[in-house]
Amino acid sequence: MATSWTSTDLQNIEEAIAKGVLEVQYTDKKIRYRTLKEMLSIRNEIKKSLGITKKTSRVLAKTDKGLGC
Numbered sequence: 001m002a003t004s005w006t007s008t009d010l011q012n013i014e015e016a017i018a019k020g021v022l023e024v025q026y027t028d029k030k031i032r033y034r035t036l037k038e039m040l041s042i043r044n045e046i047k048k049s050l051g052i053t054k055k056t057s058r059v060l061a062k063t064d065k066g067l068g069c
Contacts, residue, residue, distance in 0.1 A: 005046040013043045
């Protein structure tokens with residue numbers, strides 16, 4: 001795979017994932033992936049290479065009715 005990913009490469013793979021297709025055009029090459037899992041892995045690799053990291057956190061809310069039970 002390429003070592004110098006671009007934002008266009010990221011956009012291409014994200015569009016393919018959204019469309020449910022396994023083939024992506026990168027500059028002058030067409031790549032056919034075997035599975036969605038493989039595509040997601042490559043997408044994450046591209047994001048990492050571009051310095052795009054999205055850390056998610058979970059927030060759990062606890063509520064009660066204030067009845068002191």
